[in-house]
Amino acid sequence: MNLHTEILERTEERSTHDEGQALFGHPRLNATGAGQPSRLEAEEAVRTLIRWAGDNPERAGLLDTPARVVRAYEEWFEGYNQNPASLLERTFDEIGGYSQAVELHDIPFHSVCEHHMATIRGKAHIAYMPVDRVVGISKLARVVEACARRLQIQERLTDEIACAIDDALRPGGVAVVIEAEHGCMSTRGVCVHGTRMVTKRMLGVFDTDAGLRREFLSSIGM
Ligand SMILES: Nc1nc2c(ncn2[C@@H]2O[C@H](COP(=O)(O)OP(=O)(O)OP(=O)(O)O)[C@@H](O)[C@H]2O)c(=O)[nH]1
Numbered sequence: 001m002n003l004h005t006e007i008l009e010r011t012e013e014r015s016t017h018d019e020g021q022a023l024f025g026h027p028r029l030n031a032t033g034a035g036q037p038s039r040l041e042a043e044e045a046v047r048t049l050i051r052w053a054g055d056n057p058e059r060a061g062l063l064d065t066p067a068r069v070v071r072a073y074e075e076w077f078e079g080y081n082q083n084p085a086s087l088l089e090r091t092f093d094e095i096g097g098y099s100q101a102v103e104l105h106d107i108p109f110h111s112v113c114e115h116h117m118a119t120i121r122g123k124a125h126i127a128y129m130p131v132d133r134v135v136g137i138s139k140l141a142r143v144v145e146a147c148a149r150r151l152q153i154q155e156r157l158t159d160e161i162a163c164a165i166d167d168a169l170r171p172g173g174v175a176v177v178i179e180a181e182h183g184c185m186s187t188r189g190v191c192v193h194g195t196r197m198v199t200k201r202m203l204g205v206f207d208t209d210a211g212l213r214r215e216f217l218s219s220i221g222m
């Protein structure tokens, strides 16, 4: 089967990923809402952690810290208020005869590991094979942000980015590679610096066509 036929068949036959488990509606991505503590309760929790760390939340330098931390959480976890797929709703279909992969490399991101709530910092590389339409390229970086600004493990982050693009754009295939350093490994526990965790999610033609996959991986230096 040639690549074009494969893409068409995929477009016609495939169903959405986990129908009824759309990213935003999925329980793991929709943890806020009912039962969400008030801002004052959240600030009190930060005071407790300051005491747990061994310091005094009433000393002058720490008085405003709980409010700052709670505001910072609103930025670090902004993803819970975003629906990644909806960021890809506006598409462009005047793409001439363009029929090759579209790639965006080296998208920096910051996430928080769900085991230790330590920083995951790294970059994502994305490719998709458009079928008749493309998305504004900045939207791919926005999808990474929306998925990363939550409590995550890297494998799921990789999967969610790929599935959001796949569900929204219905392309011939999607490839997502993430390389990241985990603060929970470098600043505590085993205390190993400079390691890089690499995860890959290949869908559609990037899964079935080894040549295409190799081309993408080699274009990002892998
Ligand atoms: N697979 C995977 N593991 C992760 C990720 N982020 C953190 N981890 C690991 O999750 C594991 C949690 O292991 P536990 O044994 O429950 O926790 P722990 O006792 O704090 O483990 P150490 O980090 O080895 O001290 C650790 O090995 C972390 O390195 C991730 O994104 N993916």
Ligand SMILES: [Zn+2]
Pocket: 113, 114, 115, 116, 117, 118, 182, 184, 185
């Ligand atoms: Zn961790």
